[in-house]
Amino acid sequence: MYVVKSPLADADLKIVSEALQGALVDLVDLSLVAKQIHWNIVGPRFRSIHLQLDEVVASARTHSDTVAERASALGVPPDGRAGTVASSSGIGATPAGWIKDGDAVRVMVDALGAVITRMREWVDATGEPDPVSQDIFIGITADLEKHHWMFQAENA
Amino acid sequence: MYVVKSPLADADLKIVSEALQGALVDLVDLSLVAKQIHWNIVGPRFRSIHLQLDEVVASARTHSDTVAERASALGVPPDGRAGTVASSSGIGATPAGWIKDGDAVRVMVDALGAVITRMREWVDATGEPDPVSQDIFIGITADLEKHHWMFQAENA
Amino acid sequence: MYVVKSPLADADLKIVSEALQGALVDLVDLSLVAKQIHWNIVGPRFRSIHLQLDEVVASARTHSDTVAERASALGVPPDGRAGTVASSSGIGATPAGWIKDGDAVRVMVDALGAVITRMREWVDATGEPDPVSQDIFIGITADLEKHHWMFQAENA
Amino acid sequence: MYVVKSPLADADLKIVSEALQGALVDLVDLSLVAKQIHWNIVGPRFRSIHLQLDEVVASARTHSDTVAERASALGVPPDGRAGTVASSSGIGATPAGWIKDGDAVRVMVDALGAVITRMREWVDATGEPDPVSQDIFIGITADLEKHHWMFQAENA
Amino acid sequence: MYVVKSPLADADLKIVSEALQGALVDLVDLSLVAKQIHWNIVGPRFRSIHLQLDEVVASARTHSDTVAERASALGVPPDGRAGTVASSSGIGATPAGWIKDGDAVRVMVDALGAVITRMREWVDATGEPDPVSQDIFIGITADLEKHHWMFQAENA
Amino acid sequence: MYVVKSPLADADLKIVSEALQGALVDLVDLSLVAKQIHWNIVGPRFRSIHLQLDEVVASARTHSDTVAERASALGVPPDGRAGTVASSSGIGATPAGWIKDGDAVRVMVDALGAVITRMREWVDATGEPDPVSQDIFIGITADLEKHHWMFQAENA
Amino acid sequence: MYVVKSPLADADLKIVSEALQGALVDLVDLSLVAKQIHWNIVGPRFRSIHLQLDEVVASARTHSDTVAERASALGVPPDGRAGTVASSSGIGATPAGWIKDGDAVRVMVDALGAVITRMREWVDATGEPDPVSQDIFIGITADLEKHHWMFQAENA
Amino acid sequence: MYVVKSPLADADLKIVSEALQGALVDLVDLSLVAKQIHWNIVGPRFRSIHLQLDEVVASARTHSDTVAERASALGVPPDGRAGTVASSSGIGATPAGWIKDGDAVRVMVDALGAVITRMREWVDATGEPDPVSQDIFIGITADLEKHHWMFQAENA
Amino acid sequence: MYVVKSPLADADLKIVSEALQGALVDLVDLSLVAKQIHWNIVGPRFRSIHLQLDEVVASARTHSDTVAERASALGVPPDGRAGTVASSSGIGATPAGWIKDGDAVRVMVDALGAVITRMREWVDATGEPDPVSQDIFIGITADLEKHHWMFQAENA
Amino acid sequence: MYVVKSPLADADLKIVSEALQGALVDLVDLSLVAKQIHWNIVGPRFRSIHLQLDEVVASARTHSDTVAERASALGVPPDGRAGTVASSSGIGATPAGWIKDGDAVRVMVDALGAVITRMREWVDATGEPDPVSQDIFIGITADLEKHHWMFQAENA
Amino acid sequence: MYVVKSPLADADLKIVSEALQGALVDLVDLSLVAKQIHWNIVGPRFRSIHLQLDEVVASARTHSDTVAERASALGVPPDGRAGTVASSSGIGATPAGWIKDGDAVRVMVDALGAVITRMREWVDATGEPDPVSQDIFIGITADLEKHHWMFQAENA
Amino acid sequence: MYVVKSPLADADLKIVSEALQGALVDLVDLSLVAKQIHWNIVGPRFRSIHLQLDEVVASARTHSDTVAERASALGVPPDGRAGTVASSSGIGATPAGWIKDGDAVRVMVDALGAVITRMREWVDATGEPDPVSQDIFIGITADLEKHHWMFQAENA
Numbered sequence A, B, C, D, E, F, G, H, I, J, K, L: 001m002y003v004v005k006s007p008l009a010d011a012d013l014k015i016v017s018e019a020l021q022g023a024l025v026d027l028v029d030l031s032l033v034a035k036q037i038h039w040n041i042v043g044p045r046f047r048s049i050h051l052q053l054d055e056v057v058a059s060a061r062t063h064s065d066t067v068a069e070r071a072s073a074l075g076v077p078p079d080g081r082a083g084t085v086a087s088s089s090g091i092g093a094t095p096a097g098w099i100k101d102g103d104a105v106r107v108m109v110d111a112l113g114a115v116i117t118r119m120r121e122w123v124d125a126t127g128e129p130d131p132v133s134q135d136i137f138i139g140i141t142a143d144l145e146k147h148h149w150m151f152q153a154e155n156a
Helices: A010-040 A046-073 A082-088 A101-126 A131-155 B010-040 B046-073 B082-088 B101-126 B131-155 C010-040 C046-073 C082-088 C101-126 C131-155 D010-040 D046-073 D082-088 D101-126 D131-155 E010-040 E046-073 E082-088 E101-126 E131-155 F010-040 F046-073 F082-088 F101-126 F131-155 G010-040 G046-073 G082-088 G101-126 G131-155 H010-040 H046-073 H082-088 H101-126 H131-155 I010-040 I046-073 I082-088 I101-126 I131-155 J010-040 J046-073 J082-088 J101-126 J131-155 K010-040 K046-073 K082-088 K101-126 K131-155 L010-040 L046-073 L082-088 L101-126 L131-155
Strands: none
Touching: A010 A046, A010 A082, A010 A101, A010 A131, A010 B046, A010 B082, A046 A101, A046 A131, A046 B010, A046 G131, A046 J046, A046 J131, A046 L046, A082 B010, A082 B082, A101 A131, A131 G131, A131 K046, A131 K131, A131 L046, B010 B046, B010 B082, B010 B101, B010 B131, B046 B101, B046 B131, B046 D046, B046 G046, B046 G131, B046 J131, B101 B131, B131 C046, B131 C131, B131 D046, B131 J131, C010 C046, C010 C082, C010 C101, C010 C131, C010 D046, C010 D082, C046 C101, C046 C131, C046 D010, C046 E046, C046 E131, C046 I046, C082 D010, C082 D082, C101 C131, C131 I046, C131 J046, C131 J131, D010 D046, D010 D082, D010 D101, D010 D131, D046 D101, D046 D131, D046 E131, D046 G046, D101 D131, D131 E131, D131 F046, D131 F131, D131 G046, E010 E046, E010 E082, E010 E101, E010 E131, E010 H046, E010 H082, E046 E101, E046 E131, E046 F131, E046 H010, E046 I046, E046 I131, E082 H010, E082 H082, E101 E131, E131 F131, F010 F046, F010 F082, F010 F101, F010 F131, F010 G046, F010 G082, F046 F101, F046 F131, F046 G010, F046 H046, F046 K046, F046 K131, F082 G010, F082 G082, F101 F131, F131 H046, G010 G046, G010 G082, G010 G101, G010 G131, G046 G101, G046 G131, G046 K131, G101 G131, G131 K131, H010 H046, H010 H082, H010 H101, H010 H131, H046 H101, H046 H131, H046 I131, H046 K046, H101 H131, H131 I131, H131 K046, H131 L046, H131 L131, I010 I046, I010 I082, I010 I101, I010 I131, I010 J046, I010 J082, I046 I101, I046 I131, I046 J010, I046 L131, I082 J010, I082 J082, I101 I131, I131 L131, J010 J046, J010 J082, J010 J101, J010 J131, J046 J101, J046 J131, J046 L046, J046 L131, J101 J131, K010 K046, K010 K082, K010 K101, K010 K131, K010 L046, K010 L082, K046 K101, K046 K131, K046 L010, K082 L010, K082 L082, K101 K131, L010 L046, L010 L082, L010 L101, L010 L131, L046 L101, L046 L131, L101 L131
16 A cells, blocks of 8 residues: 555656655755854854755755655655754764864765765666656756855865 | 864853853754654645644754854854754654554644743843844744644644 | 633733733823824924834834734734724823824824833733743834934934 | 825815725734734644735825825825724724634634725725725725635635 | 727717816826926925825826727827917916925815816716726726815815 | 535526536637647738737636636536537638639638627627626626737738 | 657667657646645645645646656657647546545545656666656656655554 | 026027927927837737836936926926826827737837937937036937837837 | 055155045044034934934045045055044034034034035145046045035025 | 933843943944945955955944844934044054955954954843843844954965 | 766767757757847748747746857856857857848748757767756757747747 | 938038947947956956946946937947957057056056047037937046046046
């Protein structure tokens, strides 16, 4: 018995739902990491990067909502709880406390890089079983790679 | 040495910064719990509560930003990382998977109730050392108690 | 048994809920009185005060909604029915029929003065039992005293 | 002597001004009743009907302003004071205290029904003496009958 | 042969098109008179009435466009040229030069009164031949009578 | 037994509900015809009329919603399904495929003309049994006759 | 000879244009079905689903415009006339008359399910001949599957 | 004695005020002529030029207000009454009745050309006595010459 | 050596920068004077002039920003500090304490008159050395003379 | 005799009005200092801090209006004239001429620090005599301490 | 060494970056060509196509920004300088001077056709090496083909 | 023969049209150069200057449209094609590839400086033959000199 009937066959659904769950966790964590740096950054570029980080937060929140609701639409309940995010995110540890602007940029370059790498794997994995989900991953990747460029350019 | 000089004496600062850090964690967790239910709720009240939950998310996100930036303004770096939230939130465990609308409302009544209890303690604790922070806690409590009433009324 | 559980102890709740019910009645009546004068004013200052009165109406409607919902949030059902307003408002009788602009301003100075006096008593009474409700009364008093000044200045 | 000169003959004016005064009282009371229920409703349909009631409040406030200013434009001072509303409204008594959602809907079906019946009588009465006022009553009736349908459909 | 085919029979069309042409001329003139006073008014109520007059201008411009396009829709070309307005308007002569605020109000009371008298005749005349045009006249009359009240109240 | 109680007597209701059902079908069809031409028009006036047609679509959609909800408000379930529209519309057959701009204008002149003729009959028929519905038909007729003039002027 | 030159070869165009024409018919019908239920739904969830249905209507109208204009852009005149919709839609018959809220939800689950099944076939069919049209089908499928989840969740 | 004291010497004021009064009359007449054509134009370019004319109306109304208020600011009461416009406008006679689109464009080319010629004379005349008024004439000329080009391009 | 290179020759720059610095001081002071009266005015015209004064404040703030940034753009650092304003403003002393509405208007007529006199001198002085700065002075003069007329008309 | 009657006793009023007058002067000066730096700052952080300073200006202007109108509402005429600001501001001297970005930040850290120190004293002083004014000081302090943190973080 | 690290392997990057650089040049040129025609078009369809061309300009500017920033995000600096555009655009020569409306449409049909042909080649080329860039090309192609249809329909 | 008749004599027109054509080319090139740097800038000031450059792009696009349409209004067809821009721009060569932030600012200082020098020559040249065009050049110069100051301040 099901609550929401999936348009996908079981094998396809397994691949796609694991990708969506992985992306959900990464994107929620990305929003929390960017907010953490937004609050703790110090240095001569404070204001500029403080504002830039809120654009990452906005992107990550929108994308996490999209992938979670996509999972629901495929009949698989998403899991974006704090404990799940803390234990399964693809982003490495973020330092606590005040952080200098140059270090802040490096943390964001690494965090975005880690999510992008996984996002590109999910683009590859989902094209066959569900081109609709793949299209969502493609759109998110384009947006994250734009943010990634901007932080790299900032520290170049 | 300090990065941001606090307008408060050390003893006062200790009380106030613990309150702000506690509130930050609770409010970030509240936003994650409300989103989790927003995605997983099922039942005849799906749409109405699905929308109501996004209003809680918006409130919790705004308030968490306010308390985190208040901590920074007092010279104390805030910590809103996923691991910190997972380990120190005042909200109890949220169930995974699809959740019926009546159960969803009960989860929110409990979560809001837990945060409100702590928020009222912080109102009491901070009035003397920092009426500015107390005023922020008072405003947040008013808003959370309004949400709390609405979810209680919903299941009455 | 209760429908909405109050965060306040019974004795505190009694004080606060009486204040909120009193404020609700006064504010609903203030909105009706200001509309009455808005429709019946005549004289060379007609347009200017006609518009000013609608700003009082907007304030009074917003504040009455705030105190009524605050009562609900504390677990006490508010009563803003016409009969209750007519019998328990703190504002004196308003004359019927066309009213000259100078008299209109005097009616508003008196009506606002009466509500402000009671509002300041509720600020005093509620600070101990519920600083959250007190903060609402403080905000309303600030707004009403601003309107009060403007009508006094008008007739000076 | 007059303050505002009426475009209507005396006999016509008597009919039309009684209709406008009646409508003013009913519409002010409708706005107060809908707000009362808006604050006191409980039950699984709380949020949906809580919001729906504020749409009735907005309609009733707009229409009461229209009919009061129409009376002024015809040279007759309108009376929308609390005491007048309490003593001459065409809407029956509204219960105090918390009210279950199904009962809330029934109260609104009855209140709207009572006002509509009188409004249709005023449409009939004013067509001859003042088609301009009649057109206002027709527009209000169309709007109230739409609200009436929606509350009936809700409890069907 | 016709350019735009009228939905009305010839006799009906004659009555309705004369009414529309008359209303067009009066409304264009009303907009010019109100602007004239808007520019030339002086006295302690300058600003208040200066602004009020622009609301009459906006009303008159909107209504003149409505009646002119209604004539076109009925297959009759409207005439709103300066010479036609100057020679056939129902509004009396407006004085040139600076005008004191009290006099300005009286000019507007008279101008609005003149247009309203004719507008009510057109309401009566068009109900039978074309209820669609009548409904437009009714709506314009309601709006002009509201402006008329406000200027009368101003000088009461 | 009824779901929504009608404010009209049975005989009156029969006349009015047939008019509303007829208008609903015509207006839904008008929106489909205008969209069809919007997509298929070619020729030097392509862009201008392509845009003009979307204004007809917007009008027709708004009006169809109004008449359908008016039927519901009178207690009669409206029927706007494709099959009903296809079989009972008052608009003649629309050609398939690309259509030259001059022909497109002629199709719209004819379609609007057909709906207006019926709309004027419903204005006449409903004035006695339900002036509220009549007022809706009058407003729709005014709008459609304005569109009708514009398309006739375009091909003059 | 052609009016609009297609960027596709003939064989590819045949596949793609059949898909677009099929989608156009389904989406126009979906908008009509959702409006039909929007007007006729009754029951305790009336208001919530009444509003939800208008979001489906808005989606379906936007998507139908997109696919019709895509057909035009490929040089193939689209056909969205009522008769074509009535005879070739992929959605099953919709019941006439008042419909209980639970039944209304089931009708929408079935209608959306039917369109989604065909939309996924068109995603598969068009990837090779025209990835531009395929991308449009993918986007529409994502949106419809989101609506589908919401209606399933509502009745779970 | 004066009402508003002029910043200009008498000789300068005479030159400038005649220019402003001339411009006021021309611009009011331009707005009336453009509206007249807006209502009476027929032909295949109906909609495009109908809309274009309303942009001329908006320009002319804004500019006439600017020059009239400039006259007032210089202490000279402006005269924009219908009779004054009819007798002293620099624009030639406008034909009554339906007007073909090509003729409509020619009327506008001529009307704009006439106003521009005078406006350029006022630019020359006012530079010495009042560069502030000259700057206003320069801005109006720029705008009118843009409209002039567009109507010439239309008929090229 | 310079920080920002001036496009003007030294002698020209001296004239223009003195004019800009003078205008900056006058405009900052004008904004402070208008706010002072805005807060202290009393009398029957209180509300009307209270609002009018905020329009002067908005104008003066915008213009002071324009002239200060113009000075920077010419390579000359502007000085708008309180002490500089207090010691070099061209506006006479403003009385402290409550001020009656008629007196308030006179204070504004004088203050605007003083600034306009100097502004017209700067228009003359800067035309040769820098027509770009002159054009800014011309625009400010036009705006201030409009305010000047309105206050004179108010007290006429 | 009084113009505006104070709701406070004389001794309380003395304390509160001195606090409000002090705050008014500081906040007006803060807006002038921030604008001065906004115009004169140079260096690699020019644009970022130039924009940040305008946010301080907006805050300071809004807060100065609030405290001045609060003084009026308590019956005490506020004094925000340039001379008063220059002679009694709590902010130290601001340097004239171009200022490097790092120095600009330090000037703002000092200016904000000075105002905050006094503002916290006024929070303490006014709690007893007038909690309404105290609440205003608390809100302003929260906002200024947020700006203070941001400028400190910028130079960390 | 790199400034921005590419997520693509070198061979893939070469293909994709050549496509992006080609698209950038074409889209910048398209915006310049459409503006050129926007300024120089004459004839009876002047206004309609003048406006239509600005929609192409807006599209082309948005798309050129997207592809340039995509190149940066892939680590390849884009080149959109005038000389590069002039020498490598895929659009043929555009005539100088006034251009008749029919010719203008033909120029746009050709220009859009040329860009679309290349865009479809880039869709094919990039699917394998970078589906993210391919998705951008697909979206641009859909938009350009819509503009292409509209200009073809205009001249049909 | 002419298409658009010029209001200027031939000799005057020659001077003015050469100035407008020169300005058009410079402004189009300025928009392309600013976009080029917007995409290629790297370094710690990346985000701040990246955003600042888009403000230059917006200015340059608006101004180029103004001067091109001014040329058309004077009867001279403007030429803003890529080849014309590449061969006749007054701005020096812009480097290809990534560019450090300090260098980026220098490129913009130089580019703006070059355009301003020519713009001031055109201000001088056009005052006599056409003060309307001169006023446009004055406005553009004011805006460009403001941008010029900001980039100089950035690198000071």
